[in-house]
Structure formats: structure tokens, C-alpha cells
Amino acid sequence: MQLTNKLQKTNQQTLARNKSKNLKSLLTAATCSLLGTTGQVNAKAQSQTEENQWQFDTALMYYGETDRVTAVEGIIAATKEFDDEEFLSLKLTIDSLTGASANGAVAQPYVQTFARPSGKGTFDVPAGETPLDDTFKDTRVQVNASWAQPLTTDYTISTGLHASKEYDYVSLGLNASLTRDFNKKNTTVAVGFAAFYDEIEPEGGIPNPLAILPEPKTTAIDDRPRIGSSDNKTTIDVLLGLTQVINRRAIMQFNYSFSKVDGYLTDPFKIVSVVDDLGLVQNQIYEKRPDNRQKHSIFWQTKYHFTSTVVDFSYRYLWDDWEISSHTFELRYRIPFGTGYIEPHLRHYMQEAAEFYRPFIEQGDAYPSYVSADYRVGEMNAYTLGFKYGLPLKNGQELSFRIEYYQQDPENPGYDLPGVLQDVELFESVEALIVQINYSF
Amino acid sequence: MVILGEMVRDIMKKIFQSNILLIVLLMSSGCSSLGVEPWERDLLARKEMALNASPIDAALDDHIYFSKEASSGGRSFAGGGCGCN
Amino acid sequence: MTLKPARTVEIQPTNFGFLTRFHAMASPCEVLINSTDKLIAKNVGQAVAKEAWRIEDKYSRYLNTSTCAKINASNGKPVSIDEETYKLLDFARQCFLMSDGAFDITSGVLAKAWKFDGSDNIPEQDKIQPLLKYIGFDRVSLTENSVALGQGMEIDFGGIGKEYAVDLSLQIAKKLTSIPVLINFGGDIAASAPPRDGKPWQVGIEHPGFANSNTEKSPPLVVSISSGALATSGDARRFLLKDGERYSHVLNPKTGYSIVGAPKSITVTAPNCIQAGFIATLALLQGAQAEQFLQDQDIGHWCIW
Numbered sequence: 169m170q171l172t173n174k175l176q177k178t179n180q181q182t183l184a185r186n187k188s189k190n191l192k193s194l195l196t197a198a199t200c201s202l203l204g205t206t207g208q209v210n211a212k213a214q215s216q217t218e219e220n221q222w223q224f225d226t227a228l229m230y231y232g233e234t235d236r237v238t239a240v241e242g243i244i245a246a247t248k249e250f251d252d253e254e255f256l257s258l259k260l261t262i263d264s265l266t267g268a269s270a271n272g273a274v275a276q277p278y279v280q281t282f283a284r285p286s287g288k289g290t291f292d293v294p295a296g297e298t299p300l301d302d303t304f305k306d307t308r309v310q311v312n313a314s315w316a317q318p319l320t321t322d323y324t325i326s327t328g329l330h331a332s333k334e335y336d337y338v339s340l341g342l343n344a345s346l347t348r349d350f351n352k353k354n355t356t357v358a359v360g361f362a363a364f365y366d367e368i369e370p371e372g373g374i375p376n377p378l379a380i381l382p383e384p385k386t387t388a389i390d391d392r393p394r395i396g397s398s399d400n401k402t403t404i405d406v407l408l409g410l411t412q413v414i415n416r417r418a419i420m421q422f423n424y425s426f427s428k429v430d431g432y433l434t435d436p437f438k439i440v441s442v443v444d445d446l447g448l449v450q451n452q453i454y455e456k457r458p459d460n461r462q463k464h465s466i467f468w469q470t471k472y473h474f475t476s477t478v479v480d481f482s483y484r485y486l487w488d489d490w491e492i493s494s495h496t497f498e499l500r501y502r503i504p505f506g507t508g509y510i511e512p513h514l515r516h517y518m519q520e521a522a523e524f525y526r527p528f529i530e531q532g533d534a535y536p537s538y539v540s541a542d543y544r545v546g547e548m549n550a551y552t553l554g555f556k557y558g559l560p561l562k563n564g565q566e567l568s569f570r571i572e573y574y575q576q577d578p579e580n581p582g583y584d585l586p587g588v589l590q591d592v593e594l595f596e597s598v599e600a601l602i603v604q605i606n607y608s609f
Numbered sequence: 610m611v612i613l614g615e616m617v618r619d620i621m622k623k624i625f626q627s628n629i630l631l632i633v634l635l636m637s638s639g640c641s642s643l644g645v646e647p648w649e650r651d652l653l654a655r656k657e658m659a660l661n662a663s664p665i666d667a668a669l670d671d672h673i674y675f676s677k678e679a680s681s682g683g684r685s686f687a688g689g690g691c692g693c694n
Numbered sequence: 695m696t697l698k699p700a701r702t703v704e705i706q707p708t709n710f711g712f713l714t715r716f717h718a719m720a721s722p723c724e725v726l727i728n729s730t731d732k733l734i735a736k737n738v739g740q741a742v743a744k745e746a747w748r749i750e751d752k753y754s755r756y757l758n759t760s761t762c763a764k765i766n767a768s769n770g771k772p773v774s775i776d777e778e779t780y781k782l783l784d785f786a787r788q789c790f791l792m793s794d795g796a797f798d799i800t801s802g803v804l805a806k807a808w809k810f811d812g813s814d815n816i817p818e819q820d821k822i823q824p825l826l827k828y829i830g831f832d833r834v835s836l837t838e839n840s841v842a843l844g845q846g847m848e849i850d851f852g853g854i855g856k857e858y859a860v861d862l863s864l865q866i867a868k869k870l871t872s873i874p875v876l877i878n879f880g881g882d883i884a885a886s887a888p889p890r891d892g893k894p895w896q897v898g899i900e901h902p903g904f905a906n907s908n909t910e911k912s913p914p915l916v917v918s919i920s921s922g923a924l925a926t927s928g929d930a931r932r933f934l935l936k937d938g939e940r941y942s943h944v945l946n947p948k949t950g951y952s953i954v955g956a957p958k959s960i961t962v963t964a965p966n967c968i969q970a971g972f973i974a975t976l977a978l979l980q981g982a983q984a985e986q987f988l989q990d991q992d993i994g995h996w997c998i999w
Binding site for chain 1 (some may be wrong): 709743772781782784785787788789792858861864865966968969972973992
């Protein structure tokens with residue numbers, strides 16, 4: 169047995185040594201006498217994995233809200249294929265955020281003064297304007313690594329790690345998924361699992377939920393009620409997926425996801441205004457959210473290839489035990505343009521408020537066990553209108569540009585507005601512009 | 610800008626209705642005939658027919674919507690993530 | 695034996711013209727005709743199918759009435775052959791010489807020892823050894839009118855027959871029309887000219903790692919071809935696996951042993967399909983040096999490891 173192996177190896181070497189004798193011209197002559205022709209070849213590959221080299225995808229994005237948050241985010245992702253369709257992917261994300269964000273308090277017909285969440289100093293909000301906390305300034309670094317490989321002909325496994333760090337926040341995660349192909353790879357079933365551990369350490373500590381904020385002072389003495397310096401939460405995600413090829417032009421995906429989050433889910437920077445019969449603010453309290461949340465979602469995506477264009481439509485329905493539910497519709501339509509393509513994009517998001525969402529609390533009412541005035545857990549509609557232009561370059565490189573307009577319209581889920589609150593804007597729209605450039609090589 | 614929102618909503622409604630029609634038609638065409646032979650994958654093999662054809666765009670979008678809305682995930686894991694506001 | 699599929703030609707309109715489909719040589723076959731004229735498309739499709747079936751009938755080793763079966767049943771006696779068979783056998787002989795005996799159409803008898811069913815069933819040396827004496831094209835005597843195999847020897851056109859059919863069918867199609875045509879017999883492909891819109895034909899090649907569309911990276915091998923030919927050698931499902939070593943279904947005719955360390959599949963471009971097929975198979979026979987061999991040939995190729 170071993171001898172045979174040796175013999176066989178010697179033989180292979182001999183074959184390899186004889187390789188470059190002008191085989192091509194000999195073969196052309198042989199073919200010519202068989203077919204009576206020569207012919208010519210003109211073919212090239214578009215595969216990016218022909219040589220096992222690193223493939224890079226990079227992007228730089230600017231996100232800017234009118235008068236509020238501005239963010240710049242950069243991504244460098246690298247993928248390499250090893251033997252037997254094994255893929256290693258590494259991704260580095262860096263983003264930087266500055267600007268102001270709504271703190272949950274109501275607008276008033278007079279100037280309001282707030283203490284900064286860090287306890288250092290105060291800021292004023294002009295009459296009639298939504299109170300924005302202008303202290304947001306953070307840089308975040310995120311790294312992801314994943315490895316995918318086939319187990320047998322039909323099974324593929326992939327595993328991944330996630331770590332993200334910013335000034336006051338750390339997130340660590342891991343995930344694994346297994347896919348199985350059936351029916352000539354026309355049907356693929358996937359099972360995935362992910363776990364995350366997040367820790368927040370806000371400057372100024374974790375405020376005491378539902379406690380009244382002290383009067384803003386300009387002195388350095390910090391008497392704000394707090395319960396600790398940091399807190400954490402854990403997330404468990406489970407995903408079941410089914411991908412089905414419908415025909416030569418269409419493919420569909422159905423996913424069900426379940427997510428369970430436990431721990432500190434409150435936003436330490438958000439507050440709720442307590443108002444009197446006239447709608448005037450009496451004091452502000454720190455928000456409090458339940459310490460667990462169970463989310464479910466179903467996701468359906470379909471892609472259809474017309475003669476030259478491709479339509480991509482998806483729908484997601486999400487519901488949770490906070491009584492938040494949402495519908496998301498998304499549509500992309502890719503049209504060849506010159507040597508590249510253009511792709512308009514539409515997205516519509518509709519959200520029902522969490523059961524504990526209150527735009528404000530009326531004095532005299534019993535304090536709810538949980539409360540948040542954060543518009544992001546309230547009722548809202550959001551729209552995205554986008555446009556992308558992609559341009560393939562030489563050697564499989566691609567350059568693309570994307571511009572998107574995003575608008576959020578928070579809505580009153582049905583609260584009567586007392587007194588002055590009728591004259592100020594409580595559900596102010598947020599408008600944002602997104603500009604992005606991608607380069608793959 | 611509110612008008613734009615209305616416009617997007619109307620377009621979405623129309624598209625969604627026609628897609629419901631499409632999926633019903635596809636479903637009724639019979640499950641037994643679903644799928645293709647390997648040599649019929651010419652279109653499906655194209656990069657633009659991958660379900661997640663632009664993973665970088667999807668990652669950036671997920672991050673934006675994760676921090677601005679109360680929903681996340683669906684396509685893939687909802688994730689923990691960041692203290693983004 | 696399974697029931698033979700019906701010999702019918704289907705025709706259907708597509709976005710680039712017409713597609714005709716039929717079944718021949720144990721493979722799905724298709725002809726893409728870049729014209730909206732259904733009559734021309736039908737004529738071309740039928741002529742190509744007719745040619746494919748003719749070659750199948752003449753060179754299939756499973757049909758008792760075929761020339762191939764008659765040669766194999768000759769038991770060492772000379773068999774008279776026509777000009778086409780002589781040319782084909784002479785081509786096989788030249789392939790044998792060019793490859794220093796690595797490419798040998800008489801090596802089919804090894805199938806009696808090797809069953810590539812994905813198991814770890816490596817045949818014992820004493821099963822392989824007795825078969826080696828029936829292998830060697832140098833023991834075939836070929837003249838323009840006759841062929842004589844050694845006692846117990848057999849030939850198999852499996853390695854060149856389908857490619858030969860693609861090349862001949864394309865010649866027939868070219869005689870019928872100047873419209874761009876692409877012929878695909880189960881992955882062996884040739885095109886007469888680029889489609890009229892100027893963009894090359896897009897050929898998707900299925901390989902074992904054909905990526906799931908839902909994984910983040912989706913790298914299907916899509917090859918664009920304007921004219922010329924393309925052939926793929928190797929098969930994801932036909933191998934044996936023992937002690938972590940993959941034994942490919944390509945056998946070394948000299949040792950009777952499987953080639954270890956070869957790519958799972960190799961796709962090669964060449965002016966003619968039969969050339970592409972020969973180079974792809976010869977490259978597989980180089981085992982781990984396949985890629986180096988192809989680079990030395992300076993020929994368009996893609997290896998799937």
C-alpha cells in the first residue's frame with residue numbers, strides 16, 4: 169500500500185516534469201486533423217475567488233440629522249477563501265458621533281435649563297423647542313470575525329465573534345449557525361444562535377430610575393440620585409431560516425427570529441417630564457424600562473430577475489412583550505446603467521408604541537411602574553428614499569455611491585395634551601441625510 | 610417633507626399589494642415545480658441575485674435603524690451592540 | 695439500466711432569443727440561439743440534437759449496436775472502422791502520446807475495482823493489479839481501416855466523446871446560420887460568436903462549493919465567454935475519502951491508482967471543446983501540481999480545490 173503510494177507520487181512528478189513541452193501546438197495539430205478547424209478562444213472569468221486572495225470591501229458613510237446627531241462611520245471588511253470553501257471574514261468598523269439627541273422632556277413656552285447627564289454644568293433649551301441633550305460625543309470601534317466551512321456536502325457551519333467598545337459602552341458577542349441544503353441546493357434551512365453581553369458605564373453613573381432630577385445647579389457639587397456606576401444586559405438570539413429557489417428568476421427567504429434580552433434596558437440619559445393641569449413642567453424624572461424584553465420577528469424577502477433588472481422586496485413584522493410591534497417594507501430596484509447600475513431604494517417603517525411609553529406624566533396621576541418618553545419606543549412612521557450608483561472597475565473592483573434621505577415622524581398614540589402642551593411641538597420629525605461611498609477590491 | 614413621507618407610503622402600499630399577488634401566484638404554481646436544475650442557475654449565480662447582495666450597506670443600515678428605531682434584526686441576528694443614541 | 699429518456703427537443707423563448715433543450719449522452723443539453731426567429735432556432739436546435747444523438751449511438755459503450763461496443767466485443771480480433779472512428783481513435787492516440795500515457799481511453803476497465811460512492815472503500819492492491827495488463831493504448835494497433843485491441847482490453851470514449859459532439863454540433867450550427875449560438879452538453883460548452891448586444895455569454899459553473907445565496911459571501915464561478923470553448927473535469931460527488939485523504943475519480947492508468955490531492959474540479963478554456971476537455975483532464979492527473987501545470991500551459995483555467 170505504502171509502496172504504491174510512493175510509486176504513484178513518483179509518477180505524478182514525472183507527469184509534472186513533462187508538462188511544458190509545447191503541448192498546446194501538438195494539441196492544436198491533433199484537433200485540426202480531427203475537426204478540420206482551429207478556432208479561437210475568447211473567454212474570461214468574473215469570479216472573485218479564482219485566486220485565493222483577500223477580497224476587501226470598504227465604505228465610508230456620513231449620517232447627518234438636521235440640528236441633531238452627526239455621525240461618520242467607516243468599515244473595512246476582508247474575506248479570504250481557504251481550502252474546501254472555507255471562508256474567513258474580518259471586519260473593522262469605526263464610527264464617531266457628535267451632536268444632540270432628544271432627552272425625552274417636553275417643550276415649554278419658556279426657556280428651560282437642564283443639568284448635563286454627566287453632572288458637569290447645565291444647558292438651556294429655547295422656548296418652544298424640543299429639549300436636546302447636546303453632550304453626545306463618542307467614538308466606537310467594532311471588530312467582527314467569522315469563519316464558515318462546509319461540514320459535509322450538504323451542511324455548512326459558520327461561527328463568529330463580535331466586540332465593540334466606546335467610551336461608556338462595551339459589547340461582546342458570539343454566534344454560530346448551521347445550514348443544510350436540500351433538493352439540489354434549491355432549498356436551504358438554517359438554524360442560528362447568538363449571544364451578547366453588553367455593559368454600560370455612563371459618565372455620572374447609573375441614575376436611580378423614576379427619581380426626580382435635582383434642580384440644575386452651576387456648582388460642582390453633584391447630588392444626583394444614582395444606584396451604581398455601571399450595569400449590563402445579556403441578549404440571546406435564535407434564528408430559523410428557509411431559503412427557496414422558486415425558478416430561474418426568483419429566490420425567496422423566510423426567517424423567524426426570537427430575541428431575549430435581560431438586564432439593564434433603561435436609557436440612563438433619558439428623562440420624562442411631569443406636568444400640571446396647565447401643561448407646565450413641575451419636575452423631571454429618570455425613565456425606567458422593564459429589565460427584560462422578548463422579541464419575535466418574521467422576515468420575508470424575495471428577489472426577482474427581470475430581463476435585465478432585479479427587484480428586491482422584503483417585509484418584516486416584529487412584535488414583543490413591551491407591546492411594541494412594527495411593519496417594515498423595503499424595496500430596491502436595480503437597473504443596468506452604462507457599464508454599471510443604478511438602484512433606487514424605498515423603505516417604510518411603522519411602529520406601535522411600547523406599553524410604558526408616555527410623552528409626559530400628569531401630576532397627580534399615580535406613577536407608572538415603568539415609563540419612557542423616548543420617541544424611539546413611541547408610535548412613529550419612518551421613510552427612507554435612497555439612490556445608489558454602482559460602477560464596476562477593472563479586475564473585479566467596484567465603486568459605488570449611495571445617497572439616502574431618512575425621515576422619522578413620531579406620533580401621539582392618543583394622549584390629551586393639557587394647556588400649553590397644545591401650543592408646542594411634542595412629536596417633532598427628525599430628518600437625516602445619509603451619504604456613502606463604497607470601494608471593493 | 611411630510612408630502613414626501615405620504616408619497617413613499619402610497620408607493621409602498623401599491624407595491625405591497627402587487628407583491629402579495631405575486632407570491633400568491635407563485636405559491637399556486639405548485640410546490641412540486643419549485644427550484645431549478647444546476648445548469649439553470651445562470652441568473653441566480655449573479656452577484657446581484659444574492660439575497661444580501663451588499664452586506665456592507667446592510668450593516669450600515671442595520672446600525673442606523675438599530676439606534677433610531679425600536680426594532681432590529683430579521684434578516685440576520687438582532688444583536689447587542691452599542692450605546693448609540 | 696434506467697429507461698432511456700425520450701428523444702425530443704423542447705424550445706422556449708428567452709430574453710436573448712430561444713433556448714432548445716434535449717437529453718443526450720447522459721446529460722442535459724441545451725442550445726442558446728441569439729435570434730427571435732423561432733424557425734431558425736428550431737432548425738438549429740434540432741440539427742444539433744440530431745448530431746448529439748448520432749454520436750451517442752455510435753460511440754456509447756452501453757449500446758450493443760454501437761461502434762464502440764463492437765470494438766470492445768472483438769476479443770483481440772481486428773475490427774474494420776470508418777474514417778470518423780479512425781480520426782477519433784487517432785486523436786485519442788495522440789492524447790496518449792502527448793500525456794506520456796496519462797490520458798488513456800483504455801483505462802476504463804479500472805471501474806471494475808474502483809466504485810466512487812463517497813465511501814472509504816479503497817480497493818486492495820490485488821484487485822487493481824490484475825487489471826493493469828488490460829490498460830495501455832500502446833497495445834492498440836490502429837490503421838486507417840481497422841483497429842485491434844489486445845485481449846481483454848476495452849475502450850471508452852467518455853473522456854472525449856461529449857466534447858467531440860459539442861465541437862461537431864457547433865460546426866453544423868455554423869453551417870446553418872451566422873446567428874450567435876452557444877452549445878452546452880452537460881457543462882461542456884462552445885460558442886460560435888458573442889451575442890449581438892456585444893456582451894459575452896455568461897456561463898455559471900456549478901462546483902461543490904456553490905455558495906448559498908444567504909451566506910455573506912457568495913462566490914459562484916461565472917465565466918464570460920465570447921467565442922471558443924469551455925470544459926470542466928472533475929466531479930464533486932465522485933470520490934472516496936479515507937484517513938482525511940480525498941481520492942479523486944481520476945485514475946492513473948499506469949498504477950491503476952486514484953490521484954490524490956487533485957482539485958475537485960478544473961474548468962479550462964480553449965479554441966475547441968475537445969482541447970479544453972483534454973487539458974482539464976490532464977491537469978487533474980497532475981494531482982497537487984494541477985494549477986502549476988495549467989499556468990505553464992498559459993491557458994484560461996479555474997481550479998476548485
